[in-house]
Amino acid sequence: MQIGKVKLNNPVFAAPMAGVTNSAFRIILKRFGCSLVCSEMISSYGIANENPRTFNLLQVFPSEHPISVQIFGNNPEIMAEAARVTATKADIIDINMGCPVPKVLKSGSGGALLKDSDLARRIVREVVDAVDVPVTAKIRKGWDNSDNGIIDFAKSLEAEGLAGIIIHGRTVKQLYKGEADWKIARELKEALEIPVVGNGDIKTPEDAKRFLEETGCDGVMIGRAALGKPWIFKQITKYLESGELVSEPDxxxxxxxxxxxxxxxxxxxxxxxxxxxxxxxxxxxxxxxxxxxxxxxxxxxxxxxxxxxxxxxxxxxxxxxxxxxxxx
Ligand SMILES: Cc1cc2nc3c(=O)[nH]c(=O)nc-3n(C[C@H](O)[C@H](O)[C@H](O)COP(=O)(O)O)c2cc1C
CATH class of the missing domain: 1.10.1200 (Non-ribosomal Peptide Synthetase Peptidyl Carrier Protein; Chain A)
Structure with a gap:
């Protein structure tokens, strides 16, 4: 499995989680075999303005590589500037296009970008041009249930040079409610050339295997199932590799x-x-x-x-x- 030039040992990635996926948590996840960890979402304005608290979030230790660092924002030039700084630490830069938090949406960032494909495309173009590392985007299946445009949206980002895409199978409006839709991941995989990673409600080794078989996706991204259970990565990677179900540590x-x-x-x-x-x-x-x-x-x-x-x-x-x- 590879995203751009970054080779990954297995198709099991950790989801970005604000307030959770700091260096310490990421180092533990790596120990349990997670091939790609991700920072929490980091403000492009905070990075570009050299805000010391934001800079703390950019701390990366050698054992965390390969690592993806996620940035968010609404201004292509600021996002490009933030990406330049971030690329000195990260192997992959991920753009947040799914955050449903009202403050983020109000600023036109995160999930709001799903409603403004021109701006989303400009952001991807500027960020891709600014850095040498691969750039991915983490999207949701749409803004709300009436939004059927996600495949075209993703294709337009691919055309701007995106190296991979992560899809969380819920709409922005859905927040974390209801079940994640895995079918949309399959449709996306069929429509795109770049790697597609699926996310949402993948909680067990069996879920991960079923998800990959049903969708044909290139990888799975695990979020809440890792909270308090970092060993889930060992269980999933082992099961995908050999079919062996490893028990939890005692x-x-x-x-x-x-x-x-x-x-x-x-x-x-x-x-x-x-x-x-x-x-x-x-x-x-x-x-x-x-x-x-x-x-x-x-x-x-x-x-x-x-x-x-x-x-x-x-x-x-x-x-x-x-x-x-x-x-x-
Ligand atoms: C506490 C928490 C914080 C999150 N923070 C982020 C974030 O910073 N960036 C992001 O793209 N998604 C964030 N998410 C969403 C997750 O990355 C993931 O898409 C979602 O939890 C669904 O996957 P899961 O069912 O495996 O948990 C967050 C989720 C949780 C529970």
Missing amino acids: FEEQIEIIKYFVELMVKLEGEESAVLKLRKHLLWFFKGMPFVHQVRLNISRINTLDELIGLLDEFKAKGTVEKVKNRY
């Missing part, structure tokens, strides 16, 4: 993975910011565990690394007790 191993993630987060973000961000990750990690409802409140109150590690050790003990209980 509880003790999961705790060790979380501790490694915590260590990375603290190293990269500093203790205070890391601990705050880790609260939501802990809830994802422990979702479905029989004891999690008892400790939900404790998770939301963690403020220091010591408290967090203490809680993990408490979970480990509880989890071990549960496991023993379940055995008898």
Whole structure:
């Protein structure tokens, strides 16, 4: 599998997720075999204006390559400038054409570009001309249910030099509701020459295989199924490779993975910011565990690394007790 000149080890990619896919999370996903990670969406204005907080989001470590960095905006020249800066870090630049957040839509960026194909085309043209790395776009299946123009829209972007496209099978108006439509990915794959990667509701190894078989797409992109379960990438890649269903790591191993993630987060973000961000990750990690409802409140109150590690050790003990209980 290849996007432009970038060779990828397997067809299983990680979706960009704002507030989630930072360096620490991406490094963990790579460890579990994800072939292409992606940053969260980054403002082209923030990059072009050298905003220090935006620049933090552009941090990339060697073990993250190959990596795609996603930018968003509504101005072709600013997007081109942001792309030039981003290309010093990224192997692929992805353009966000699907974000449904009202503030983003109001500015004419993200999903709003699906309604303005002239502007979307100009953005792709300027960005492609500005950089040597391949440029992709992440789109949705349309603006709303009455929008039937996505195939023509995608073809027009392909004609401007796009190297690949990612399709999330929901409309912008749908947000995250309802089921993702996989049929549209097949139609897109049939219509385009460039690689097409499908996204939306691919949650298990079996889903990934079925998606690739049903759509003929070149790859799958996994988002929410990786929250609290980074090992999903090992399970999916192994299953696609050999048909083998790898079981989840056992509880003790999961705790060790979380501790490694915590260590990375603290190293990269500093203790205070890391601990705050880790609260939501802990809830994802422990979702479905029989004891999690008892400790939900404790998770939301963690403020220091010591408290967090203490809680993990408490979970480990509880989890071990549960496991023993379940055995008898
Ligand atoms: C918390 C969160 C943040 C997201 N942030 C982005 C983003 O920055 N850029 C983007 O293109 N999509 C973003 N998405 C959408 C995902 O990339 C993906 O398209 C969507 O979740 C559907 O895939 P899934 O069913 O595998 O989760 C986000 C989704 C979630 C849940």
